[in-house]
Amino acid sequence: MSTVDPPIPLAAATGFLSEPELAAIRHELGHYEDPRAACIEALKAVQSARGWVPDPAIPAIAELLGITPADVEGVATFYNMIFRQPVGRHVIKVCDSIACYLTGYEELAAAVRAATGLDWGQTGADGRFTLLPVCCLGNCDKGPSLMIDDDTWGPLGAAEVPALLERYR
Amino acid sequence: MSARTPQTHPLTWRLDHGAPVNAIAAYEALEGYAAARRALADLEPAALTQLVKDANLRGRGGAGFPTGVKWSLVPMGPDAGRKYLLCNADEMEPGTFKDRLLLEQLPHLLIESMVLAAWAIQATRGYIFLRGEYVLATERLNRALAEARERGYLGRNVLGTGWDFDVFVHTGAGRYICGEETALINSLEGRRANPRAKPPFPQIAGAWGRPTIVNNVETLCNLPGIVLHGAPWFTALSRGLSSDGGTKLYGVSGRVRRPGLWELPMGSSARTILEEHAGGMQPGRDLKAWLPGGASTDFLLPEHLDLAMDYDTIAKARSRLGTGLMTVVDRTQPIVPVVRNLEEFFARESCGWCTPCRDGLPWSVKLLRAIERGEGRPGDIEILESLTTQLGPGRTHCALAPGAVEPLQSALRFFRSEFESGIRASAASKETV
Numbered sequence A: 001m002s003t004v005d006p007p008i009p010l011a012a013a014t015g016f017l018s019e020p021e022l023a024a025i026r027h028e029l030g031h032y033e034d035p036r037a038a039c040i041e042a043l044k045a046v047q048s049a050r051g052w053v054p055d056p057a058i059p060a061i062a063e064l065l066g067i068t069p070a071d072v073e074g075v076a077t078f079y080n081m082i083f084r085q086p087v088g089r090h091v092i093k094v095c096d097s098i099a100c101y102l103t104g105y106e107e108l109a110a111a112v113r114a115a116t117g118l119d120w121g122q123t124g125a126d127g128r129f130t131l132l133p134v135c136c137l138g139n140c141d142k143g144p145s146l147m148i149d150d151d152t153w154g155p156l157g158a159a160e161v162p163a164l165l166e167r168y169r
Numbered sequence B: 001m002s003a004r005t006p007q008t009h010p011l012t013w014r015l016d017h018g019a020p021v022n023a024i025a026a027y028e029a030l031e032g033y034a035a036a037r038r039a040l041a042d043l044e045p046a047a048l049t050q051l052v053k054d055a056n057l058r059g060r061g062g063a064g065f066p067t068g069v070k071w072s073l074v075p076m077g078p079d080a081g082r083k084y085l086l087c088n089a090d091e092m093e094p095g096t097f098k099d100r101l102l103l104e105q106l107p108h109l110l111i112e113s114m115v116l117a118a119w120a121i122q123a124t125r126g127y128i129f130l131r132g133e134y135v136l137a138t139e140r141l142n143r144a145l146a147e148a149r150e151r152g153y154l155g156r157n158v159l160g161t162g163w164d165f166d167v168f169v170h171t172g173a174g175r176y177i178c179g180e181e182t183a184l185i186n187s188l189e190g191r192r193a194n195p196r197a198k199p200p201f202p203q204i205a206g207a208w209g210r211p212t213i214v215n216n217v218e219t220l221c222n223l224p225g226i227v228l229h230g231a232p233w234f235t236a237l238s239r240g241l242s243s244d245g246g247t248k249l250y251g252v253s254g255r256v257r258r259p260g261l262w263e264l265p266m267g268s269s270a271r272t273i274l275e276e277h278a279g280g281m282q283p284g285r286d287l288k289a290w291l292p293g294g295a296s297t298d299f300l301l302p303e304h305l306d307l308a309m310d311y312d313t314i315a316k317a318r319s320r321l322g323t324g325l326m327t328v329v330d331r332t333q334p335i336v337p338v339v340r341n342l343e344e345f346f347a348r349e350s351c352g353w354c355t356p357c358r359d360g361l362p363w364s365v366k367l368l369r370a371i372e373r374g375e376g377r378p379g380d381i382e383i384l385e386s387l388t389t390q391l392g393p394g395r396t397h398c399a400l401a402p403g404a405v406e407p408l409q410s411a412l413r414f415f416r417s418e419f420e421s422g423i424r425a426s427a428a429s430k431e432t433v
Ligand SMILES: Cc1cc2nc3c(=O)[nH]c(=O)nc-3n(C[C@H](O)[C@H](O)[C@H](O)COP(=O)(O)O)c2cc1C
Pocket: B058, B059, B060, B061, B062, B063, B064, B065, B067, B088, B089, B090, B091, B092, B093, B176, B177, B178, B179, B180, B181, B182, B214, B215, B216, B217, B219, B220, B398, B399, B400
């Protein structure tokens, strides 16, 4: 018996993408000069529908855009906002850049880690949170800052963390 | 602060009118799109480029390159073919939060500005390369673009000129390197954001191999004022504080009383910005050092506070104006962990293309961590010093690495004894300071 996974057949790969995902990707195609340029948008479309980018999405996007799966994977792994592993229902991104560092990052980061029980890069067993570091959020006058999903919060004292997390069940 | 007017605060005056101006009707009611109408009716593209050259507008993205000069390198004429205008809205330089204000509060100012820049180079398509975390800006820009298309400021036959120009928002997916202009182009094309070799310069062969201009958000937003009020007005805006003209969005972060962002004459002194606008340091937090314009600029000291915050003056003091947003370090904060934090950022964000940057930056972090713990070894400081040379200008594919060593080299120069006290062996002599 082979220990190697069989390759995902291309036709089946395209079948992997849902109609709304395909529609979102086709819409983006119209904004660029060639299909490859929609690669990042395509990955984002899959991620916004599923929370992350599962393996079969890679050849599916490749086939749709007429580029190789290796190209799509190369792009998917380069950008830190594309998740190639499942993430929690809410992604917490704590800014660890200089202005936040100087205004209380360490206390804030410790409070977030304590409240979630997570270390950097981890997702809780209950699937509620994923904890990630992020560079400067352009919110430096309100440091220390963090983002939860699409919301930016700051300045944030360590004591405010538990109540803030309660908003994200 | 005195009231903001179109003549004194061309970037932000509209924010004083109570209601938000992100919808097109509100923007138009406050002279919105007047500059686009005037330029497209009265100014040939070459005349507009000349006007921007005369104003000596310099790029606000960090390098201070003259905008009109950059534009004048773009091939013109009926055979020039497709050309692109890219707005760099990637704003990820640590300590920088200026473009966000313009993108969120004044989306139509940026769109009008892009119409002007595109007219000057006769671009047919524009993209706003927006960092993915700017969610509110994405929403507002997309709505504003739809409004602008509806009113004929974008799309086919813009304002009846026969010229077609449209703009799309491209949201990024992370990585600081995307802000480097050739990496930005690769990212826009759907590739990994490794910088490209120059030449060819983007003005000749950029996006999809076509002539391309990349300008920062704040740079672009100066254009309507220049068109409406002229080059001499723009030059005079700096009130003699600088040989450069215009205003600048300056800001302060760190342990000050009132961190924030202000539009002030170009060349305002760091002291004015820090003491008058940011209210000075917090009680018990005396100023120790400051970064003039982001993580990739050399530290300056309290004795430099009276310098004019413009490109040439800050360069003479061996730093860079960068983005012009100051980050302050106070005396309670040891310098080694501060520098370690900065280098960790650059190590993480290196695109990995060239060896000195990919390997040198993590090495510097390792050494700094050891020194921070008091476990540095004799010779570590010398290695850090040699890294500042090996990663310096001309040694790497792009400017990330040279920028990364700027805070390190200046910290070693100004605060050497703090590094030395982290070296364990007695061989570290404090007398060499
Ligand atoms: C690593 C790196 C990151 C950069 N990030 C940005 C950025 O986020 N925004 C920006 O406008 N310029 C950034 N720049 C500068 C751009 O390469 C380019 O000089 C600028 O967009 C030109 O616009 P301007 O002439 O209007 O300033 C970055 C440069 C480097 C080397």
